[in-house]
Each structure stands twice: as structure tokens, then as C-alpha cells.
Amino acid sequence: MSAKSVYVSRIIPESGINLLVNAGYAVQMNPLARPPGADDLLAEAGKHDAFVCQLTDRIDRRFLKTAAPKCKIVANCAVGIDNIDLAAATEFNVVISNTPDVLTESTADLTFALLLATARRLGEAERLVRAGAWRGLGMLDFLGSDVFGKTLGIVGAGRIGTAVAKRARGFDMNILYCNRNSNPLMEKLGARRVSLQELMQRSEFISLNMPLTEETHHLINANALAGVKRGAILINTARGAVVDQVELIKALRDGRLAAAGLDVYEKEPTVAPELLAMENVVLLPHIGSATVTTRNRMAEMAASNVIEVLSGRPPRNPVIQC
Numbered sequence: 525m526s527a528k529s530v531y532v533s534r535i536i537p538e539s540g541i542n543l544l545v546n547a548g549y550a551v552q553m554n555p556l557a558r559p560p561g562a563d564d565l566l567a568e569a570g571k572h573d574a575f576v577c578q579l580t581d582r583i584d585r586r587f588l589k590t591a592a593p594k595c596k597i598v599a600n601c602a603v604g605i606d607n608i609d610l611a612a613a614t615e616f617n618v619v620i621s622n623t624p625d626v627l628t629e630s631t632a633d634l635t636f637a638l639l640l641a642t643a644r645r646l647g648e649a650e651r652l653v654r655a656g657a658w659r660g661l662g663m664l665d666f667l668g669s670d671v672f673g674k675t676l677g678i679v680g681a682g683r684i685g686t687a688v689a690k691r692a693r694g695f696d697m698n699i700l701y702c703n704r705n706s707n708p709l710m711e712k713l714g715a716r717r718v719s720l721q722e723l724m725q726r727s728e729f730i731s732l733n734m735p736l737t738e739e740t741h742h743l744i745n746a747n748a749l750a751g752v753k754r755g756a757i758l759i760n761t762a763r764g765a766v767v768d769q770v771e772l773i774k775a776l777r778d779g780r781l782a783a784a785g786l787d788v789y790e791k792e793p794t795v796a797p798e799l800l801a802m803e804n805v806v807l808l809p810h811i812g813s814a815t816v817t818t819r820n821r822m823a824e825m826a827a828s829n830v831i832e833v834l835s836g837r838p839p840r841n842p843v844i845q846c
């Protein structure tokens with residue numbers, strides 16, 4: 525009997541590949557030096573027993589219909605699963621798994637890195653030094669905002685939102701959060717659950733930590749931004765599309781928002797030229813989980829889910845379990 529085939533849509537850390545190879549699978553890597561497009565993926569559908577994918581891959585109905593029944597699992601190497609048509613996966617009996625927990629702390633660290641970078645204007649200051657334009661310490665140069673004692677509003681009180689709240693406590697911040705349900709872990713950290721409107725009105729820093737769903741798409745829209753506390757700073761390490769980018773740019777232009785720290789964008793890897801031109805916006809290339817340890821763990825987790833399912837067992841991290 526020939527070895528089962530696993531298609532890996534983009535390079536992942538070797539530890540994940542090694543698990544698959546050691547389990548006896550024929551691993552085929554996407555040979556393209558870019559993320560596969562919908563047609564590239566479709567060309568592989570129906571040929572493999574499992575796919576290890578990235579959030580940049582569109583796992584849509586057409587793909588899943590063609591990939592099944594040979595394909596038993598799509599293991600997303602990400603915690604977010606907004607790139608996958610879950611209804612179609614259920615319809616065609618394809619297990620979907622993700623990589624929760626292992627990236628929580630790294631992503632919360634990056635959220636805080638952006639919060640500090642925007643509050644203390646690190647991007648602008650660093651650009652000045654690199655440009656050879658620094659003329660020595662100036663008492664009025666690069667005056668930013670304090671972080672301690674300020675109010676942080678966290679939208680989305682899941683694992684990452686809660687990990688952000690833990691860090692905020694260490695910085696003596698007041699914490700508000702907005703979530704469908706109250707979260708006892710958040711309450712234990714002294715965070716208070718409020719409506720989105722109240723959170724926007726009262727927070728000096730706003731951190732977006734919710735998944736992208738139909739409900740959260742453009743949650744931060746003209747209406748939400750109309751009520752923001754003047755001079756607040758917005759941090760987004762969730763998904764670009766939870767914010768209406770046109771409205772974000774307007775709010776940054778007219779000073780309702782003093783700054784923004786963005787790791788994610790609506791149409792990655794495109795970044796709006798308006799944002800690129802703004803000194804008060806810190807822009808990162810979707811690196812929330814990008815530490816050596818975390819990325820290794822994500823790859824290993826995705827590989828383990830494939831191994832479980834191809835061995836006839838349930839996945840360890842099911843999103844959809846057939």
C-alpha cells in the first residue's frame with residue numbers, strides 16, 4: 525500500500541514536517557515561492573489525504589468538495605479559522621483543526637509591544653536615529669503617552685484577550701472588556717465588562733482580540749469610532765477586517781485616534797498607502813505568533829492533528845470533527 529499523502533501549502537518549521545515524515549507519510553510541499561492561490565490549491569485537491577494550511581489559504585467550498593472524500597483533514601496552522609468554509613467542511617466530512625493555546629502568550633506579547641511602541645512613539649523615534657537626524661536629547665521631543673494608570677479596553681475576552689489583560693495588570697492599567705459573555709478570568713484580573721460603546725468612550729488604549737466572524741466583521745466602524753475617547757490608541761492583532769479601514773484612516777487623520785498599532789490588514793499583504801504615510805501608525809507584517817518556539821509548536825500541533833485523523837482517531841484540536 526502506498527504511503528498516505530500530506531500536502532503542506534507553505535513552508536512550516538521542520539519539526540512539524542519531521543513528525544509527518546516519521547509517521548510514514550509522503551509529504552509534498554508547495555513548490556511555489558509564494559502562497560498558493562485558489563487555483564493552485566484546487567489543482568492539489570483530490571490528490572492528498574490531508575492538507576496542512578495557513579490562514580493565507582482560502583479553503584472554500586469548491587476546494588473542499590474536490591478534496592473530499594480522499595482528504596480527511598485540513599489542519600490550519602493558525603488559531604483563526606476565518607479562511608475556511610466550515611459549513612462546506614461539515615457537508616463534505618472534512619475534519620478541520622487549528623492551533624489554539626500555543627500562540628496565546630506570544631500574540632499577547634506582540635499586542636503589548638505594539639501598545640508600548642505606539643504610546644511612546646518608537647517607530648518615529650527609531651526612524652529619526654536611523655536617518656542620522658538625531659541632534660541630541662530634547663525635553664520636548666517625542667513626547668508620548670504614559671501607559672501605567674491608563675484604561676485599556678479589550679474587545680474579545682478569549683485566550684489572547686485574557687493574556688493581554690494579565691500584562692496590563694502588571695502595568696497598573698485599568699481594564700475594561702467587551703465580550704458576549706462575562707469571563708471569570710477577566711473579572712479575577714479586575715477587568716470590568718462593559719458595552720462596546722462604553723469601552724470606546726472610556727479607554728485610552730483599545731486592543732482588538734476577537735476572532736473574525738460575520739458578527740465581528742467591521743465591528744469597529746464609523747459608529748464605534750464616532751464615540752471613541754479623543755486621542756485614544758487602537759491596537760489590532762486580531763484580523764484586519766474587524767476594523768473598517770476607511771473609517772480608521774479618517775479617525776487617525778482627524779485626531780480622534782492619536783495612533784494605531786497594526787499587525788493585521790483587510791487585504792494582506794496590501795497596506796493602505798494612507799497608513800504607510802502616517803508617522804503615528806506602527807505597522808507590522810502579521811507576526812503575532814512569530815517566535816521560534818511558538819511557530820515550532822504550531823507546526824507540531826498541525827502535524828499531530830493530521831497524524832491523529834489519518835490514524836483513525838479524533839484530532840487533538842478540532843474545529844470541526846466529523
Ligand code: GLV
Binds near residue numbers: 602762
Ligand atoms: C494568526 O493570526 C492566527 O490565527 O494564528
